[in-house]
Amino acid sequence: MKIVPFSVFMASIMLASCATPQTRVETGLMDAGLSPRMAACMADRMVDRLSLVQLKRLQSLARVGRTDFERVTVDGFLYKIRALEDPEIFAVTSKAALVCALDS
Template sequence: MLACLVILPLSGCATPEARTRAALERTGLSRPVSACMASRMVDRLSLVQLQRLGRLGRLSQAGNFDEFLRRTRALGDPEIVGVVSSSGLICAVRN
């Protein structure tokens, strides 16, 4: 019972990262690159920014990273664009 009480709050913490990773994978990025980017994005963007990115609509249907980045620019938030583009570059080189 105690273990469940400890694990339950922790499982909620991973949700934004898991959602971000899944959305990135649906754009066609590899699993390792998506996981790397999601980790960086969740650490560097606020929950509000992540929600704005998620509400952009059809990000998962972007088809490739260039289109994904183009759609993120439409938000008009330079911090989001900077984090997404730098994360994409760093994670592509690492993986």
């Protein structure tokens, strides 16, 4: 087992606490396969409409693995969201996807 110096540990804690929920959602959306532009737009619309528990459930999509965003369709992404079986997450995400797709 490797022992990490206390200063390195504290620095990592401080950096992790700097990430806002919006940044985390945006990163998670990109990890799930959305383009950076679409992820930024959607995160802005979603972060205030979902609870922290729901946002953490969304984060689980990023664990599936990074996907090439040029191959992911919005429909394919919403299929992944539907698998979470939370109607509110699906409604908020699909509305954000629709508005952001029309804005582009």
